[in-house]
Amino acid sequence: MNFELKPVTEPGQRLVALAEEHAADFATRADQHDREGSFPAENIEAMQKSGLMAAPVPEEFGGMGVDAVHDLGLCMGRVGRGDASTAIATNMHLSSAWAVNRTHKAAAAAGDAQLITATEGLLGGIGSAALVTCVLGTEPGTDLRHPLTEATRDGDGWLLNGHKIFGTMSPVTNLFFVVVRVPDEDGGYRAGIAFVLRGTAGMDVKDNWDALGMRASGSHDVVFKDCRIPEASLVARGEWGTLTGQALETGVFGTIGLVAAFLGIAEAAQDHIIELVTTRHKAERASVQQAIAENEIDLAACRAMIARTGVALDAYAAAHHLSQDAPAELHDLHKDMQCTKSVVNRKAIEIVDRALTLSGGSGYLSKSPLSRMYRDVRAGPFMQPFSPNEAFEYIGKVTLGLEPEIER
Amino acid sequence: MNFELKPVTEPGQRLVALAEEHAADFATRADQHDREGSFPAENIEAMQKSGLMAAPVPEEFGGMGVDAVHDLGLCMGRVGRGDASTAIATNMHLSSAWAVNRTHKAAAAAGDAQLITATEGLLGGIGSAALVTCVLGTEPGTDLRHPLTEATRDGDGWLLNGHKIFGTMSPVTNLFFVVVRVPDEDGGYRAGIAFVLRGTAGMDVKDNWDALGMRASGSHDVVFKDCRIPEASLVARGEWGTLTGQALETGVFGTIGLVAAFLGIAEAAQDHIIELVTTRHKAERASVQQAIAENEIDLAACRAMIARTGVALDAYAAAHHLSQDAPAELHDLHKDMQCTKSVVNRKAIEIVDRALTLSGGSGYLSKSPLSRMYRDVRAGPFMQPFSPNEAFEYIGKVTLGLEPEIER
């Protein structure tokens, strides 16, 4: 019996097997991309060829038809074992693709012909590997609910101005979903999403990602300066400063793949160190056994939480249509997701740390994959939408039955 | 949506509902039994009447037919919310009853007529609430695999001599399963189980349980002095000093209910403190929200692990007959069970500790249920078969692919 996470759907099984093959390949280049800080475009290309990049797209649009978020998450975990940078970049795309599919289903249920057409276009593009997407949300000095990047009217179109950071996957993205604010007539704002094609004039994908870890994730700044997009490329989604149902869903459903990616790092670290202590004949030492056991215990906790949350996410998705309203259940679900994120991010760091200690110094050398994992895994707690302290606040408030507004 | 654990079978749903009713009742007397150190015999009686004490017995023998260990575990968790002492005592009985049923199935599959008859007798006794059982395993100065209590030949019967401790449920048990050693012809020993009826001459259930917590669990010493039992009341199970498949199974399948009981304490502590801080208008404080969130995160981890392990246990039971052999899978399963135990026991302690801190001093008073929970919950790590350090050793060895022998 093996306690690693297993897919719960049949298309998910194909996806996870595919991910494992890719991961073995990606692992051979992870060190080099990390050193260079270069984006592994060839990895993305390989996943386009294999179909993985179209995993959540229904088969009728050319995809693999993996609808279960649980299984999409597992896929990210497997990729993360080989190269975590690739995993978090891929998650940007796959979680967006999944959201497009969910929007398509909601449109179909509501008979919204325009939205059906729009989402089918996107699904076709992703299904045929023509489109690579990512979300540009984060900006310095504010939070996701209060973007400073602004879309202002310009005749029959919009002008975008602003500065996005942490644009993971941006080196190869050709369709960006940009979180913006749109001035309304009262001097206030509405929240919106702008669709921007790569190469649009006034958009500049900086080649400036240089960080402690996740160095191959291409998380560049993207700057918009009077970047003009057509009328139809802006969707104004709702109230300013609050979490609409749709925004909440993005946060909830996009997070599991991220979290699983960090589990993947931890799993790879544990595998690596088990092999190392065995080869070095240190497995008989009581202190080694204890550290290995502590890692195994933490892995068991992470896996159980991801599995349970994944199943809960799919149950929610099955029971609810996408909607602007955020039912209490969605906050409960998000609370659960944040509990899982909190444990997995922290435990994954500890697992890699113990592996480093067990390596007896050799893991501290740059040539050991542990030294990369130690840097990569520390990115976890910074993953959106909540910092660790914001997550405590959110979880605490939902648990206490208070309005889950987060202090800015 | 509520993230508490839910039963996975239909009979399990009835069982858990029943357990919740009992728990509400037991909670009203928990404080008094704790103060007095008295055994809540009336709780056991109530559960005999309701049928809970016959939960794992098939309906044809008068029971509730709850076969899923997952659901039996949940039942203990619910009882533990009301009175943890009652929960761990009840688990002694229910896990034995479940094992009898599993033995009956194995006997039926093997066509072992004698064993079929014997187990049907037991099932009938438990199903009709005539029998209350417990296992007497622990002894001072040795471990479960090397009992000092000895069964020696005496004509057509056996004489038992020895001293058992931690005889939880002993005040009302009428059939004891006693772990013994049996001298063999080579000067060595075999491992055995003696079945001893209450009131047998030479058996003395001391009324001496007096501990920090779990004060109502009746975990008395039981002393055997030339206690004579018939030939048929001894089953010599196998090799001395090793974990047979059957012994391992007992450890694995009996543990989930114990672990769930400690989760129950933690859940009750969290409920209690949420109500307290809300009543006292402290829920708006950031530090309170953080502590409540930390508890919720820990509860989420414990619940996820119990659920996943429970499902794994049931999958194993469905796939394997009871056997003397311990397949590698059984060790993997036991490792997983111990990972869950390790996390839940430790986290449950921390959850109650945080609740105590949040109480601001009032929880330290004897009149607060938190002061009892703080003492009760600390029993968790002492629960058999492994101490925390032995568990690390076991988990480490299984993970490293070593022979899982534990240092004595």
Place this chain on the structure above:
Amino acid sequence: MNFELKPVTEPGQRLVALAEEHAADFATRADQHDREGSFPAENIEAMQKSGLMAAPVPEEFGGMGVDAVHDLGLCMGRVGRGDASTAIATNMHLSSAWAVNRTHKAAAAAGDAQLITATEGLLGGIGSAALVTCVLGTEPGTDLRHPLTEATRDGDGWLLNGHKIFGTMSPVTNLFFVVVRVPDEDGGYRAGIAFVLRGTAGMDVKDNWDALGMRASGSHDVVFKDCRIPEASLVARGEWGTLTGQALETGVFGTIGLVAAFLGIAEAAQDHIIELVTTRHKAERASVQQAIAENEIDLAACRAMIARTGVALDAYAAAHHLSQDAPAELHDLHKDMQCTKSVVNRKAIEIVDRALTLSGGSGYLSKSPLSRMYRDVRAGPFMQPFSPNEAFEYIGKVTLGLEPEIER
């Protein structure tokens, strides 16, 4: 070389030696008083006879002349090894006595004849063992800076009304220092201290202390109902709701003895468990060595912090006269004291917890002193003036250079 804490003054050496003798004696009765919840009046009496109860009183007033707070703290640590309840009760008295002496010195320096007379009377009373004192500060539902117990004018005296809790040492105290509020003319309040002799009409020392631990500390409720005291028995100290220099000093200098008492519990637990594992031939086990080492590391941290803070306290006292003003240095000192309290209280709990685990179950029995230590040591974080969360807030604010007001 022994790394236990050593006194830094010559009178301190005599005091600590005395404390060790008493501790050995107190230890023989600690279990009984714990079970009964009875106050060890004979311990107090013995310390009156030996002179320990007059330790901080100058020799000219009949005391031992121990001026160093560092050494007074150590004395409490030594007593705490034998009986922690006695230690925290004694600290109530000794820290008050030290404060009286410090007030006397300030009065002498200022030439305040009335205060000189008053404090000399108190010093003489404590020096001759006629007076046993304690502070009544805590009340339910408020904090130390906002007492609800009120002193109202009644002719040439005052009437006290209110309800104090956690009146440690109250069973044998004959002079109570009661923290009160005094209505002023603007409808607001001033902060004050009332001196109340035992037996004053309208004062009721309840015999109701019943808690998880520290059961022999006599921390009863004390209720005042139209309790009349003379004009001179009330000192109105200063601004309402703020920490005056004098109030801050009380919090700072009274805390080190409390903290040391909890170190004493931890030291006793470590000694106990080292003897136990040695006797049981378990000292050669790697896991035992690790747990013993973790305890030793934690003890080393606690001892180093208490020593450093003790020296800093004495340096501050030597450099500053007692004053109503609270200089920034006093907040720095208090921050340091709270850092020490935070570490020692938490680590002492962990040390006892590890000892319990190492005991293998026997420590969970009521007859083991570990079961009492486990309950006693948990009182630490509740000790005034700050709860753990308030301490974080205070330390954080002082460190960040913010006004250290604590949220009520």
Place this chain on the structure above:
Amino acid sequence: MNFELKPVTEPGQRLVALAEEHAADFATRADQHDREGSFPAENIEAMQKSGLMAAPVPEEFGGMGVDAVHDLGLCMGRVGRGDASTAIATNMHLSSAWAVNRTHKAAAAAGDAQLITATEGLLGGIGSAALVTCVLGTEPGTDLRHPLTEATRDGDGWLLNGHKIFGTMSPVTNLFFVVVRVPDEDGGYRAGIAFVLRGTAGMDVKDNWDALGMRASGSHDVVFKDCRIPEASLVARGEWGTLTGQALETGVFGTIGLVAAFLGIAEAAQDHIIELVTTRHKAERASVQQAIAENEIDLAACRAMIARTGVALDAYAAAHHLSQDAPAELHDLHKDMQCTKSVVNRKAIEIVDRALTLSGGSGYLSKSPLSRMYRDVRAGPFMQPFSPNEAFEYIGKVTLGLEPEIER
């Protein structure tokens, strides 16, 4: 009042002031050396000019006369705030210089003319900044007590063969102290130290240090291949495989500077983050205050332990001459040093980790000094002579009164 560590001797005050000046300068280049992995030779040169590199050398030999190990440790802490790589490299040299001085004193006391001459030569060389020294101890696959590097007879000299790693300071060292084994007549070994001048034929200082952190420490491999040294350049120190008094002393007295260097990183991280949260107006947040407080508490613990251990080291050095025998007191002292190392190394890592969390993502970027500190500080637990697990074993055994032999 400022709770940072303060020197306890007058020459120490001059040294620490000097170190603070250097640190401010070094900080300006730390980032560049880290990126390049280049050795900051100009830092060493600056400290030679200022006299810091001769700190422990008596004034008569041209040094600063800082005899107190406490103050030498503080010096490393101050340097570590600016550039931790420089600090650990400098500690290599200063701790060796201190040991030479101590050997000189022992030689003078014993009237050992040859040793007096030899050590005076070294002191003069270090005092005049002609000599930079380091110890080459570590080798892959063995521990410090069982070097594989061997010195074999070659006429009137010795041939060295072996491979040393972690040769911190090696880029500018001109006198290496190399830990070797010397075959004896029985087919066994003695332990020895070889003195090897830079540029000796057969010695190769590799330029190959490339690690997660401490990238500017020049911790290259040094390979010896038939490297011939004169007869007098080898000192055979004693029994093979055991810790002689002299070897133990090296471990004990050389460690405090290392430990202090990691405190320096933590102090710099706390200063950095306090400024950041203040500038960004986040200091009023409760969660920020708590994290800052947790850091301050941990810093207080680290400082108190370093101060107490430093004072204990100096007291030991004053009371004992250097000797081959290792008295029990020396093991107690080493145990205390290891307790301090264990806490400081772990807490320093946690402090930097919290600072990273508080930075809200910006600290994860390479341009933030926090990203370097996060990598540098993780080197702490790998510092010789004990890994974390070996330290537990050592501390546990000494505490339990067992022979402190460490499992290989």
